Amino acid sequence: MKRSAAxxxxxxxxxxxxxxxxxxxxxxxxxxxxxxxxxxxxxxLSTVAAENDIVRALYTQEIVGKGKLVGLAFQDDWREDxxxxxxxxxxxxxxxxxxxxxQSIPLGLYLGSxxxxxxxxKFEGKQxxxxxxxxxxxxxxxxYAEDTGQYxxxxxxxxxxxxxxxxxxxxxxxxxxxxxxxxxxxATTWSYDKAAMSRGEYLELVGAVRxxxxxxxxxxxxxxxxxxxxxxxxxxxPDAGYKLPTADAFMAEFARRASAQTVDRLLAxxxxxAAEGLR
Amino acid sequence: MSDRRQSRRPxxxxxxxxxxxxxxxxxxxxxxxxxxxxxxxAGPANTGHEVLDCAQxxxxxxxxxxxxxxxxxxxxxxxxxxxxxxIHKPVTNVDCLACHQNPxxxxxxxxxxxxxxxxxxxxxxxxxxxxxxxxxTGKRVTLEPTVCASCHAGLEIKEDxxxxxxxxxxxxxxxxxxxxxxxxxxxxxxxxxVRLEDGASREAVLRYLAGGPAIYGDSVRFRAKTDxxxx
Numbered sequence: 001m002k003r004s005a006a007x008x009x010x011x012x013x014x015x016x017x018x019x020x021x022x023x024x025x026x027x028x029x030x031x032x033x034x035x036x037x038x039x040x041x042x043x044x045l046s047t048v049a050a051e052n053d054i055v056r057a058l059y060t061q062e063i064v065g066k067g068k069l070v071g072l073a074f075q076d077d078w079r080e081d082x083x084x085x086x087x088x089x090x091x092x093x094x095x096x097x098x099x100x101x102x103q104s105i106p107l108g109l110y111l112g113s114x115x116x117x118x119x120x121x122k123f124e125g126k127q128x129x130x131x132x133x134x135x136x137x138x139x140x141x142x143x144y145a146e147d148t149g150q151y152x153x154x155x156x157x158x159x160x161x162x163x164x165x166x167x168x169x170x171x172x173x174x175x176x177x178x179x180x181x182x183x184x185x186x187a188t189t190w191s192y193d194k195a196a197m198s199r200g201e202y203l204e205l206v207g208a209v210r211x212x213x214x215x216x217x218x219x220x221x222x223x224x225x226x227x228x229x230x231x232x233x234x235x236x237x238p239d240a241g242y243k244l245p246t247a248d249a250f251m252a253e254f255a256r257r258a259s260a261q262t263v264d265r266l267l268a269x270x271x272x273x274a275a276e277g278l279r
Numbered sequence: 280m281s282d283r284r285q286s287r288r289p290x291x292x293x294x295x296x297x298x299x300x301x302x303x304x305x306x307x308x309x310x311x312x313x314x315x316x317x318x319x320x321a322g323p324a325n326t327g328h329e330v331l332d333c334a335q336x337x338x339x340x341x342x343x344x345x346x347x348x349x350x351x352x353x354x355x356x357x358x359x360x361x362x363x364x365x366i367h368k369p370v371t372n373v374d375c376l377a378c379h380q381n382p383x384x385x386x387x388x389x390x391x392x393x394x395x396x397x398x399x400x401x402x403x404x405x406x407x408x409x410x411x412x413x414x415x416t417g418k419r420v421t422l423e424p425t426v427c428a429s430c431h432a433g434l435e436i437k438e439d440x441x442x443x444x445x446x447x448x449x450x451x452x453x454x455x456x457x458x459x460x461x462x463x464x465x466x467x468x469x470x471x472x473v474r475l476e477d478g479a480s481r482e483a484v485l486r487y488l489a490g491g492p493a494i495y496g497d498s499v500r501f502r503a504k505t506d507x508x509x510x
Contacts, residue, residue, distance in 0.1 A: 019345070020352050028342045028350045030361050079383045081468065098382055101389040104373045110393045119435065124395040145394045147401070152394060173437055189393060219382060 038196035039269050042142050045153040045190045047202075047265045048107070048209045049140070052093070052188060054258040055213045057160070060089045062253075063220075065163050066238040072231065076117075084227045086220045088167070090117075093188070095216035096209075105208045106193045108150065111157070113186030115176035117168065127189065130154050135184045150191035157186045202269070206262065213254060218247045322415030326490040327503065335507055336374050336414070340364035375408040377507035383500065385465035399429040420488040425454040441473045448475075458484050459494075467495035 063086075064074050073085035087095060090111050097109040112121045114131060123131050130141045131154060140155045159165050159181050168185065169177045179185060197205070224230050224244060236243040245253070310319055316333045317324075324331065340347060342363065350363035372388050381387075391399060391406035403426050404410040413421040436445050441460075448456055459478030460471050472478045479487070479494035487494045 020349050025343060025346050025349075027353070027359075028346050028363050030359055095382070097389065098384070098387060101387060102376065102380060104376075108389060108392050110390065112393075112395065120430065122395075125397055127394045145397075147397055148392050148394070148406070150392065150394075191392065191394075 039199060039202045040196050041151040041192050041194060042153065043265070043269050044197060044202055044205060045142075045151075045192060046140065047206060047262060049153065049155045049188060049190055050265070051206070051209055051258050051262060052096075052109070055254050056089055056093065058250075058254055058257060059092050059217070060161055060163065062237055062239070063244070064089060065161065067244070070238050070242045072238060072242070078223065086223060087216075089164070092216050092220070095219050096212040099212035099215035100208060102215075103208050103211065105205065107205060107208065108189070108191035110189040111186060112189065115174070116186065117171050117173050123187075127154065131187050134187060138184060145191065148191075150193055151195055152189060152191040154187040154189050156184045157188055159183045159185050203266070206266075210251070214247055214251050217250050221247060320415055323417035325412060325414055325416060326419040328414070330505055335378070336370050337367045338374065340366055340368050370409070370414070372408050374507070375412075377509055378504040381464060381466050381501045383465060386463055396430065402426070402429050417490060418488065419490045424458050424484060424488060427457045428452075428454045431457075441475070443475060455481060455484070462495045466499050466501060467493075468498040468500060469496045
């Protein structure tokens with residue numbers, strides 16, 4: 001009896017081993033990064049942050065700043081029914097962050113400050129510590145958020161346009177009213193869940209971020225279409241009157257301003273060693 | 280009595296074995312029928328999800344079951360760096376957001392991944408949809424309506440328009456009153472009341488969270504899809 005049990009057990013184990021290892025279908029691929037092909041997350045986050053700086057400056061200066069001069073309005077409650085306004089620059093960034101979530105990209109984008117207009121945007125804990133140091137250095141800071149497993153980067157938001165300063169000083173909910181040009185008014189935080197990624201993922205991420213900018217601007221145009229007197233949408237910008245560029249025109253101008261810098265960064269990180277002499 | 284005892288014959292062992300094998304096979308076959316999805320569910324679908332088929336949330340994992348078993352055995356033996364999902368992928372925010380797209384969500388889950396919400400994450404994991412909307416409970420919301428305190432304690436509002444004021448409500452620790460006036464995700468077309476007595480009663484809020492009638496009106500900004508349409 002014992003012998004038959006041993007034989008039976010052996011047969012079961014042999015069959016199991018064949019099922020699992022010998023007569024096997026192709027193994028499932030693993031999502032790992034091949035050695036030597038990985039781009040560090042710090043570089044990737046720096047690239048998308050640089051792109052964000054450019055789209056934000058474009059929107060702030062060319063759409064909000066010049067738009068206000070021709071009668072366009074921009075408010076906190078722009079999404080409310082009946083409000084004839086578009087998103088303020090910080091809310092434009094919020095729209096982009098929402099788009100990233102919709103695209104299922106594990107890339108986090110947040111805006112905060114030590115004196116935010118909305119109290120929910122006030123830095124706390126680790127971010128408050130990092131921001132305090134960042135205000136002094138004015139350089140990006142990188143850290144690992146252990147509880148979420150996110151590689152995180154904070155980039156200083158410097159007041160570069162008088163419109164930002166004036167709006168934040170005069171806003172009824174602002175806890176600070178003496179902002180000045182060139183102050184570090186806050187920081188943009190980016191996060192990703194891997195320390196490194198493949199070149200393909202890097203490009204995919206940059207593509208997703210650009211799509212999020214397009215989505216944010218498209219959301220504004222959709223709102224504009226509900227205005228009682230909507231501006232003309234076409235190739236012209238607010239500096240030419242009560243007009244707004246199409247999403248394609250907006251993104252074309254963004255690409256014109258951002259692409260050279262981004263391509264340089266991509267080449268610096270992704271060109272194979274043999275091509276180094278070409279850089 | 281003794282005759283009766285003699286007339287009871289023992290059931291043949293072979294028949295018992297046969298029943299033990301055949302009955303589960305029939306039961307399994309019955310449960311695996313496509314129209315028996317609800318019988319296989321872990322519990323009643325949450326409010327609004329009754330009309331969905333299981334595959335809307337439970338998407339198929341990559342590979343065949345055999346490949347998945349092999350990948351997991353190899354992972355356990357240290358022969359690969361990652362395991363594999365078995366039969367279905369785990370249900371995540373991506374699955375929820377495939378149907379629930381609200382561009383003006385007042386509390387989008389992604390925001391809670393920011394480092395400064397560490398306290399809230401430790402307390403009730405708001406970065407995951409299912410932390411508040413645990414599925415297969417037959418309810419709308421499964422969390423106590425007092426979690427607002429985690430982020431909004433110390434709230435300061437200049438020119439507070441409501442009565443009683445937010446400061447008074449916080450001093451009373453009346454966190455369960457927040458939802459009387461505020462729609463957490465902001466998906467209903469409504470004017471937020473400025474007097475607490477004009478908001479929903481605590482009982483009405485609890486009934487709503489349990490799957491009861493609407494308290495913020497019937498008009499929604501973004502209606503959830505019933506087919507995610509991305510597969």
